[in-house]
Structure formats: structure tokens, C-alpha cells
Amino acid sequence: MHDIRALRDNPDAYVAGWSSRGVDNAAEIVAEILKLDVELRAAQTAGQEALAKRNAASKLIGAAMGRKDMAEVDRLKAEVETLKADIAGFEQTEKDVGAKLRDILAREQNLAADGVPDGEDEADNVEVSKWGEPRRNGPKKDHADLGEALGLLDFEAAARMSGARFAVLKGQLARLERAVGQFMLDMQTDQHGYLEVNPPFMVRRGAMFGTGQLPKFEEDLFKIPGTDLEWVMPDGTKIKDEGLSDRYLIPTAEVSLTNLVREQILDEAEIATPMRLTALTPCFRAEAGSAGRDTRGLIRQHQFTKVEMVSISRPEDSDAEHERMTGCAEAVLQKLELPYRKVLLCKGDMGFTARKTYDLEVWLPSQDTYREISSCSNCGDFQARRMDARFKRAGEKKTEFVHTLNGSGLAVGRTLVAIMENYQDEDGRIAVPAALQPYMGGLTHVGV
Numbered sequence: 001m002h003d004i005r006a007l008r009d010n011p012d013a014y015v016a017g018w019s020s021r022g023v024d025n026a027a028e029i030v031a032e033i034l035k036l037d038v039e040l041r042a043a044q045t046a047g048q049e050a051l052a053k054r055n056a057a058s059k060l061i062g063a064a065m066g067r068k069d070m071a072e073v074d075r076l077k078a079e080v081e082t083l084k085a086d087i088a089g090f091e092q093t094e095k096d097v098g099a100k101l102r103d104i105l106a107r108e109q110n111l112a113a114d115g116v117p118d119g120e121d122e123a124d125n126v127e128v129s130k131w132g133e134p135r136r137n138g139p140k141k142d143h144a145d146l147g148e149a150l151g152l153l154d155f156e157a158a159a160r161m162s163g164a165r166f167a168v169l170k171g172q173l174a175r176l177e178r179a180v181g182q183f184m185l186d187m188q189t190d191q192h193g194y195l196e197v198n199p200p201f202m203v204r205r206g207a208m209f210g211t212g213q214l215p216k217f218e219e220d221l222f223k224i225p226g227t228d229l230e231w232v233m234p235d236g237t238k239i240k241d242e243g244l245s246d247r248y249l250i251p252t253a254e255v256s257l258t259n260l261v262r263e264q265i266l267d268e269a270e271i272a273t274p275m276r277l278t279a280l281t282p283c284f285r286a287e288a289g290s291a292g293r294d295t296r297g298l299i300r301q302h303q304f305t306k307v308e309m310v311s312i313s314r315p316e317d318s319d320a321e322h323e324r325m326t327g328c329a330e331a332v333l334q335k336l337e338l339p340y341r342k343v344l345l346c347k348g349d350m351g352f353t354a355r356k357t358y359d360l361e362v363w364l365p366s367q368d369t370y371r372e373i374s375s376c377s378n379c380g381d382f383q384a385r386r387m388d389a390r391f392k393r394a395g396e397k398k399t400e401f402v403h404t405l406n407g408s409g410l411a412v413g414r415t416l417v418a419i420m421e422n423y424q425d426e427d428g429r430i431a432v433p434a435a436l437q438p439y440m441g442g443l444t445h446v447g448v
Contacts, residue, residue, distance in 0.1 A: 119346025
């Protein structure tokens with residue numbers, strides 16, 4: 001969500017900022033926002049003035065009655081009734097215009113931070129660094145073919161019960177996936193200081209709005225329609241249970257973790273060192289905008305698991321925390337000895353809520369290229385405004401919005417893909433990375 005006061009004070013910055021992120025009609029949008037803002041404030045002012053006049057007239061009625069000036073009483077009562085109607089009209093205008101204004105502000109993406117490169121898509125992203133030597137020799141079988149050949153990956157069975165973009169993992173491969181997730185979670189908690197959280201996997205609409213999935217990206221979500229239940233007590237009393245209203249399956253634990261601070265006012269001491277949260281959860285995505293992309297294999301599934309990292313910080317700490325968070329994700333890849341590169345996303349390729357994003361891309365031998373495995377973003381106060389998440393500095397009365405950050409630490413399925421492809425041998429087996437062998441009961445190869 002955007003600060004209307006900031007936009008009012010510097011509209012040109014928003015025109016330039018949104019234009020640089022691919023919004024073609026940014027000038028028209030800003031003009032509409034300013035127009036609605038003027039209308040809203042005019043209705044608020046007129047309503048306040050009418051209310052003051054009504055209150056004054058109401059007081060005069062008592063005085064007129066004391067003088068037994070009934071003509072004046074009637075005149076004042078008529079004036080009060082007129083003012084009541086005016087006030088109701090101004091309130092309705094305020095409600096209608098305010099809703100339009102909030103809707104526009106809610107649908108427009110965050111502004112990019114200084115230093116984020118211009119560009120339209122991933123071709124314009126900037127490589128920051130590389131780690132490890134990409135595997136260019138040896139077997140390069142695709143992970144899907146490799147898993148099926150071992151009898152440990154079954155897409156046909158998944159399709160029969162669930163449709164496309166699902167998979168069944170079996171035996172040692174299922175155990176390896178579980179080991180990957182547990183290893184990542186242990187690393188983020190034990191070594192990087194994140195607090196493990198086991199959050200809900202279904203959330204209300206307001207939670208999705210808070211982190212920016214709604215209203216713009218509803219087609220990418222799995223929605224569970226609500227069912228209101230009515231219970232009949234032994235005495236015949238009917239009690240309506242509205243606890244099963246509409247829910248959404250989380251597309252990432254970012255939603256659940258970030259919303260832990262929604263509608264809260266934190267003490268500065270709680271985030272003097274950023275609040276760091278992590279969770280290993282299933283994630284659910286409709287992938288509505290990815291038709292024809294990665295239709296086979298584990299790269300782009302409707303259901304997958306991921307270790308998510310979320311930080312809540314003071315504004316002055318979020319840039320440093322962003323670098324730290326990205327380093328926490330990189331450390332996982334390094335421990336697994338998977339070659340990767342770090343890229344700074346251009347303005348046109350960043351997500352809706354982000355002001356700055358680093359992607360980590362892991363090497364996949366079968367594709368002879370790097371593919372995204374983690375995305376770490378600083379959202380500034382954008383999500384906090386949508387969630388009304390604030391903090392109060394020591395000795396201060398006013399509150400400020402926190403800054404929120406999120407990142408994958410890492411996507412478990414894509415990490416499994418990278419391990420399968422980078423650790424395969426000539427016999428079609430998959431070597432287990434040394435860091436994962438304790439989680440595999442000492443097993444050194446999958447497919448033996």
C-alpha cells in the first residue's frame with residue numbers, strides 16, 4: 001500500500017517510479033489518485049463543517065424553547081434535519097470515494113529502491129556474483145527422466161489422482177526430499193538465528209491482502225469456499241458458526257509469517273535486532289500465468305515444500321538485513337556444494353511488493369543454464385501499510401511502519417532437482433551430498 005501523503009507531496013516520483021516498472025499509464029493513474037484524494041478531503045471537510053453546524057443548531061433549540069420562541073424552534077429543527085441529510089450524503093461520498101482511492105492504491109506495485117537497475121524482464125537482470133564451477137561434463141540426464149528410471153518419481157500416478165503439475169516421490173527419493181527440508185530448517189534456525197514457526201496453511205482474505213497476493217493475483221491462488229454451519233443445541237437454540245468462511249491455501253509461508261505482526265504495535269526493543277522467522281511448509285500455487293512453462297518435472301508444481309525466511313525490522317536496518325538474508329540462502333547452496341549465481345533483479349522483473357530483490361539461480365546440467373531457486377526481497381513499508389504493522393521507538397509517542405523482508409531458504413523441490421542433476425553418476429545413481437548424509441542414515445547414494 002502507498003502513502004497518499006507521500007504521493008500528494010511528490011506525484012512526479014510515482015509517475016516515474018511506476019513507469020520504470022512497466023506501468024504504461026502511470027501518469028493517468030496518479031492523476032486519478034490525486035483527483036479522488038481532493039474529492040475525499042473535500043467531503044471530509046464539508047461533513048465536519050455540517051456536523052459542527054448541526055451541533056450548534058441543536059444547542060440553540062434548547063435556548064429557543066426556553067424563550068418559548070416556537071417559530072425559531074421549528075426553524076432550527078428544520079435546519080438540523082437538513083444538516084443531518086447533508087451529513088449522511090457527505091459520509092456516503094466519503095465512503096464511496098475512499099473505497100475507490102484505496103482500491104487504486106492497493107492495486108499498484110511498490111516503487112523500486114535506489115540502485116535497482118532499469119529493465120523490462122529477466123534479460124535485464126544484473127549478475128552480482130557466481131559461486132562454484134558449473135558441471136559441464138559427465139551425465140546430464142534430466143531429473144524427471146532420472147527419477148522415473150530409478151522408479152522413484154511417478155508423474156502418471158499423480159496425474160491420475162490430481163492432474164498435471166503434481167508428482168509422487170517414493171522410497172529413497174522421498175527420504176532425500178525430506179532430508180533437504182530438514183537440513184535447511186536446521187541450518188536457518190541453528191546457524192542463522194531464525195525462530196522456527198509452524199503456521200497455518202490456510203489464511204483469510206485479509207492476510208493475503210496484507211502480503212500483496214490480493215486483490216491483483218487472485219487467479220494464482222487456490223481458494224477454499226467457505227461453508228457456514230448452523231448447530232442446533234439440545235434446547236432447540238440455533239447457533240451459527242461462521243468460522244469456515246472463505247480461506248486461501250498459502251502460496252508461500254511468507255503470508256503466514258509476515259502476518260504474525262499484522263495490526264500490531266511492536267516495541268522498538270522487539271525489532272532492535274530484526275525479528276527473524278522461518279518455516280518449512282507446503283505451498284500451493286495455481287500457476288495460472290505459466291501455461292506451457294516447465295510442464296514436466298518438479299520445477300513448477302501446484303504443490304511443493306519450501307523453507308521461508310521472513311524478517312521484521314526498523315526502516316534503517318532493512319537494507320543490511322536484506323544482504324544478510326540473501327547470505328543465509330547462499331550458505332545453504334554452498335553447504336550442498338551446488339554451483340549458483342546471484343542476480344539483482346531489474347525493475348521490470350521484480351515482484352509486486354518488492355523494492356529490491358536478489359535471485360539465486362542454481363546450475364542445472366540438463367538445461368545447461370542457471371534456474372531460480374531462491375528470491376530474497378526487501379519490501380520496505382509496503383506490506384506493513386497493508387497489514388497496519390507498526391512499532392514505537394523508545395520515548396516516542398508516534399508510531400512508524402515496520403519494514404518487512406522475505407526470502408526462500410530454499411525451495412525444497414528445486415533444490416532436490418539440482419541435487420539429482422548435479423550429483424548423478426554414469427550408472428544413473430544420485431550421490432547424497434555430504435551435508436545430507438546424516439539425515440539419510442549414512443546413505444551415500446540414492447538408487448543403489
